[in-house]
Amino acid sequence: MKKYHKTLPLATGYFGVSSALYAFGGLVVVYGPAGGAWHINIEDEPRWYRGPATVVGAGLLEMDVILGNDDKFIENIARVANGLKRDFVCLAGTPISEIIGTDLKGFARTLEGRASIPVFMVPTAGSEPYPEGASKAFLALADKLMAPAASKHPKGVNVLGAIHLSTGREERIEPLLAAIERAGFTLLGVLSSPRPGVADPLEGLRRAPAAERNAVISTSGLALAEHMYAAYGIPYVLGLPVGLRGRDDFLALLRGEQPGPAPAVTRPAAFRHALVVGEPVLGYGVQRCLRHDFGVPRVDVVSVVPSEMLFKGSEACSGTLIERGPADVDTESEQDIAALMNDPDVDCIVADPCYQALLTREVKFIRLPHIAMSARMYWDLPYEYAVDKGHEYLGAQLFGPGQG
């Protein structure tokens, strides 16, 4: 059993659903008691502030659980969705719907008849990792609203898995998107971060099947990438490019080329053994940057969400930036992570600031917020990871004051 004292349990399935769908103009109904949706918004979803109703709670009460009252909720949801003119409704499961066995699929079917807009459900509970919820949400959305493209867009690229729980504020991935465009590619869809100036937030999703290649930048985008390969024949590149070497390798993979040999490190950092804690695709991006941009000889990655699917091999994957090392582990256990961080051999840690509470010694700590851990707490913190900006940020941290 996982025990938490100094940190927080990570965001779970329905948080992932909300994060994946928030920007698409729909209504995400967290099908549970009051409070669940409230907390997602207030703590984990800073985009709620003064915005339209997007993630809302069903407000289940004891008698609803005993009596069912499904018809009442169907009516309520239809009324709100139609009144607010939302583009779709997503029902996200919670521990209560899981325990009482709510037929969310049937519920969604009935609701769709009354709401006159697309309705789908995502079978989440309250214990699964958030990327599982986000992945299911992307698949459900694609199943409902994605259609084959009339023609392919040569050099068209989709970025998948850009959910705020993994990649933070939208501006954090802007350097990556700009680099992709500068390299001659056309961004068709960035899921789930609609491009500025686009009136229809679902436009990117609709255009996505025309892409030549997908770029999967977090575990949450992987299932959709596999689906799009099966449905539309679009291969994907896996990795979030951090730093200069990551940028060059990533763009080579997007072009369908193999990355060239790594150039010599011009200014090595003084650290010998780094530990990166967080979402694995970003974690491996940081690993590549520390190794190849800054010459850190050993960089271990602690994935706080399951990462095995990144390494299983797939014919859909045309290239990856991710290389599993012998000391890399998957764990979200506070105790395990504390033990790894306090290993005296580790001289540099890159992690969400919440993990600093686990340290029992002085060590170089580079703050890289993981919103699925610290939510709003470090949302406004200035930090970068993507391509050149990531190189600048990590370089400033590695060579800055207190470098250890």
Added chain:
Amino acid sequence: MLLDQARISIERLRNRADFPFAPLEGVGPNLAGWGVIETCLLLPESISVMAGPSACLRHSAFMAHARGFTDRFYMLCVSELDMTMGKHLAKVEKGVMDIASQRPEKVVFLIVGCPDYVLGTDFSALINRLEQATGKRIILGAMAPITIGLKDSPFTSAYTSFFEFLKHETRAPDPNALNVLGTFMPLSESGELYRVLRAAGLKSVMQIPLCSSLDQFGRMAHARASVVLHPLANGLGAKMHKAMGMPAVFAPTSYGFSTIADHYEKIAAAVGRTLDTSGLEQAARRAAEPLLAELRGKALAVGCSINGSPFELAAFLVESGLDVEAVFARGAIKPYEWEVIERLRGLKPDIQVYNVSHPALCGRTAAFDHLDVAYGVDAGAFCVNAVNVPLSRYQEQKYGYENTLWMLEQTSEALRRPVGNYDWIYRHNLLI
């Protein structure tokens, strides 16, 4: 107009059924209750262990961390499947045992969530075993919003559970001792209520957040009476009355001069002493006048996240000749508030009362653009151009005329040096 679904004029608000129904829960810093964890941890020498699915724990953890309770709060993740199969009990037992063995505190609040509540999990045997094995008191509590409206709120239940640590005391009433219940931030011992009570010979005034040990808390069993400042403490006050014969008087944090005078009279009756407050009222009225003058001609809104009743504050402001246009409230209007609503109806029947959790309200701020001052962070979230005055219980707890002046001084300060609503919520952690 969508907004019409979320509001009603106070003229038409006659009973609970009139309050605009929210078909789904919208969002905003408007949960007027107290967090269960923060309530439990008011008890000295206690820790809290919450067990449930990660999602439920994460929700509660933020509130506990925001209030600085990290050190005394533990979480045990159990899956829905384990809970449904009853397999989580052994894990929870071991987890609590491990934690209790590392901690010096004498009390462990074991908090479970909606799933265990719905499943009807019986923790009694587990608690008996834990109490025997650890020598500590284990108190079961529920953070179960699924019970809202049907039973005492989870916060009230948690607060009421403190009675477990009073009921075994052999009561020896001290005529000069008084309990003040329902404070989160404690009243200052140099504040108005203390001064008034001490002048009347009540030398010992006790508040839970000021108790440093269970022994000190136990002395609350010997007070001659309790004054309840927040409705959540009514349950504890009533239990102490019923089981110990200790009278409890509900005199909630208020803003209106006449209401405050009434409350002091009720307290005086409960303690059997004369409380000399006449000079205080006159002085407060004089001090308030220039501060109220700053608000003349301004349009005001009052939200339910303030300490006290938004209707009571609105009534005071209207009675002071000010223009309150909107009240943001939740459906759980307290029984004592209906009298205030009736009074407010006579004073200004066109005040609009909004259901602050109605989804139709989310993002619709234009209707409030002309408002100048918004009390409560919930009202501030909608009144984009207004100066926001939180009056949160997490800032300071005041009482009596001093509270009215504090409110007006806070307003004056905010007019001079406004702090944005977003900053109040996120930089100052005024989340509910």
